[in-house]
Amino acid sequence: MTTASWNEISEAEHFVQFCETDAFLINSVSEFIGTGLRAGDAGIVLGTMPHRESLEERLKGDGLAVAAAHERGQYVSADAAATLSKIMVDGSPDPGRFVEVIGSMIMRAAQGRSRVRVFGELVALLWADGNRAAAIRLEELWNDLARTYSFSLFCAYPMQGFGRGAYEAEFTEICKQHSRVIPAESYAALTSPDERLRAITLLQQKANSLEAEIAERKVAEKSLRLSEIRYRRLFEAARDGVLILDPETRKILDANPFMEDLLGYPREELIGKELFEIGLLKDMSANQAMLRELQVKNCIRYEESLETTMGKPQEIEVVANLYDEGEKSIIQCNIRDITERKEIERRKDDFISIASHELKTPITSLKGFTQVLQRRLKKHADQEALRFLAIMDIQLNKLTNLINELLDISKMQQGKLDYREEYFDLDALIQEVVENLQAGTSTHQLLIEVRTAVEVFGDRDRIGQVLINLLTNAIKYSSEADMVLVCASKDEENAVVSVQDFGIGIAATHHEQIFERFYQVTAPEEKTYSGLGMGLYICAEIIKRHQGRIWVESSKDHGSTFSFTLPLQMYHARASGNSSVTFPLKRGRAT
Template sequence: MEKSKEVLQLEAANRELQIQLEEANDIIHAIRSGEVDALVVNGKDGHQLFTLKSADQTYRIFIEQMTESALTLDQDGRILYCNSRFATLCTVPLEKVIGMKLLDFVLEEDWIFAQDVIDAAWEIDTRTELNLINSEQEKITVQLSLKALDLDEGTALSIIITDLTELKKHQLLLQVRNEQLEEARQVADQLNSNLENIVSLRTAELELKNDELKIANGYQRKMNTELSIALERLKESDENLQSAFNAGELGSCRVDLTTGKADMSPRFRLLYGLPEDEEIDWAMVVSAIEPEYVAEVTRVLEACATSGTPLDSTYPIRHLASGERRWMRVVGKVKTDKDGNFASVYAVIMDVTAQKQDEQRKNDFIAMVSHELKTPLTSMKGYIQVMQLKAKGNDNAFAVKALDGAERQITKMTNMINGFLNISRFESGKMVIELQRVELSAIVEEIIEEYITTGSNHEIAYNCLPGLFINADQNKLGHVINNLIGNAVKYSPFHSKITIDCLACDQNAIFKIKDQGMGIPKDDLPKLFERFYRVESSQMATVSGFGIGLYLSAEIVTRHYGKIWVESEIGIGSTFYFSIPLDRD
């Protein structure tokens, strides 16, 4: 029987892969053994010849861009060098690969074999196949070509790794196709040789199918039994989950984002004072929320409906039956329908009144202590200013310098105390945001001018688009901008560049500040705007602060119906943004 077009194509592809693999191995062997001492690179003007000895950089580029993975091991089997191809193959960042052992990327059951191959390669050039495993626990079949190298720094083991995954797939597919072709040929020969055999074969096949059908029916009955058991276990699991909810005094709810209808658990209804048996919609839930928090809760729910943002909101309510004021925290996830639209929110609700009361007592204590500290600090600052005048009159340079330092420290303490007081005001609802129509560039330029006139040690460049009018509390938004600029100055090297931009995007005014500082680790970015959170590092240990500046900035931006976020790369710098809706009137 003639081979199909697909089988012929597979055989051709397999031969081509084999040829490419043999050519690559021959080239690598020739380079290692010194049989070639030059590398030809195609350029725009034709072929250009570079000798390996005189073109080390070109050789490194060749190694980096070759389709095979290349790495070097020391005597302990640790990776001294590898190209990016190997890091990509193992789905591990390149900077983490160096220093790891090759055995870290080998299946555990192949460790002994792999170690034997490595040990043997120190004495004789070795080539073998091996199964590696990447960070996603996927098995990768490769060919290893190992050779010991005598370098100036000592002996190292060079390894070229060729990914055989596609070759194996083609070989397996070709084998399957050949088996199918052989089976078809045998059937055809049998059909051509004897019609009675065909009838017997068909009869036997029908009997076999009947047997298989009987087995399938038995299997179906078994599956039905297992399904019934699974349903019983699911029911038991639901009951256990509900018991856990009851034990934790948690409520649950599901809100349809299209219709606004809500399905509440009995505990949820009890927490809000909602009717036990009647149908409930979201408007009934909102009626229990204290008025000043309704806008924020509505905004969070709209974010769920428009972008699928996870739900996490804390707000006070008035119990619809008793009128008691309680604090609730709702945490949930958005679910999509079959078309991928954000359809509903499933959430868990908990009563956090006790925690809020504890926080309030703590905030009251901080506010009281901070308030009590302000008076003596103000007096101290006044005395120091008087002493500064006298010291300047007496031309006492040392005293002037010392008193200037003392005044700076008192100012720093005053700013920290004001920060604690602002936190207390925010969390107690006593911080008032007075919105008025202002131009963003005017606020920014005024603050930048202060930094320039006070002799900043940094190069500050700014480009603020005029005409970006917003509804904002100028003083409090100025506090945010001043804090972001201050952080850029604090965490950047002297004389480095700080770039500030103001622009418009999607009906929002965007403030952007980019520095060339130390950068922030990715794991710390989601927590950066939390209260009292500071990045833990040896560099940060030398910079003072309590982790309240960014928290206050985030609270102020949120009260302006905006967003604040950050992008950062270690050793490159950070870029902070905040957006405020534009006022088009």
């Protein structure tokens, strides 16, 4: 490089000089450092003792007051081997020590100066010792440091260190780590002009390829830096708490400021802790179950209560995602404070409960008066008036059912829904419900296929409520069909009840949400059905209370099958004649 070229060195330049002689190296370094010192830049030299002494002699010979520059902190000279010993741990450069030693050196030199120029032989020493992986890692750390500190770096390698073909990959990697590569000063081994021209042409081709790769790498690194900056800004400014966890140790790797405010811990105290240590997932079995589910699904959501360091109770929603981040995985937990939302929901439930109770009294009175009028008008044979009263009675029944559903939901939310548990004949309950509904419908035939032969333990009325809801829905959403099938069976663990219709069906996208409160399946092209979307939610809560599960199997235009289970810890067939009873199942009478 010429003197003009040394003047054109920009910040964040990282170039490498391959040299065959010390004289050529000293000449290049003296121009690099000397040009900077004359321009008022700071110069840092991390070299071997012979090279530092030769360099200072050369700088003095060029008219530079090296001692004065050293006195005012503009010129810093340090032994490469001694510096290397401060940053190495177990044969590899330690990132933290590197930043602490080299970063602080650059920061001090930069005070009051626009630029810092650094010449380093740390990598050359590692390469000479045969620690090639550490040399390449150190080059990477220099590049990482350039993202935080502003400086230009000149590295040097003796060309004889790359005399073997086995080093080609490492040589290429070292070149890739630099923004500019300066070739060795001699190619005297090439004896003829033609050989030299051929060699130069080949080197030009390789250099062009290398430069193209470096240019692409710079673009990619710039894009990555911008992406990292954007992510960090979002991370710091998020109005939800964010925790980053190590999936193996389950310890916190990072936390954003909102997490500090939510929990009352400074970030430094959160790092390295497990979730149960900060009040989250204290139940170790729940903790283990959550991690197992996350490994399978990669994303889970749950709600829980926690108590902050100030003793303040909080309701939170946690969405945890398992990501691959290069060669390792991380867990990102987004945590939202839903205390206010939960309080609003509680107030809403209280309002629904009060309003429903207040509505129930006048509805009961209206129904009573309707029945009185019906009896009186029968004596006068006023058929039209009786028809109107029958319609009124039907609508009052619908309103009563709606109010009862609202009351049930309110009680469920408060944990006050009454359950009168006893042993009852499941087959008989199904038969009774079907017969009652069949009497009220002429559009569908309700078919039964049951063979449980067991008595189950639970609230007979509530299980009947589930059956009524599922059968009513089956009739309602299969207006083009004329049949609904009710099946009941058992295995070693459960009694299973299914209600199958042959109606409009439910798209798979709705299957998980259909049991949520107030959820309704709607589409612009579909018919609108009456209701508030509470029935299936109530069914799900009742079955959950009985330690069973409920699900749907359906697809669009192919009907639906709603099923639920009632767990049987033990059961006895009716034919056994054994009168022993074991919770939660009792055998029926022998037949």
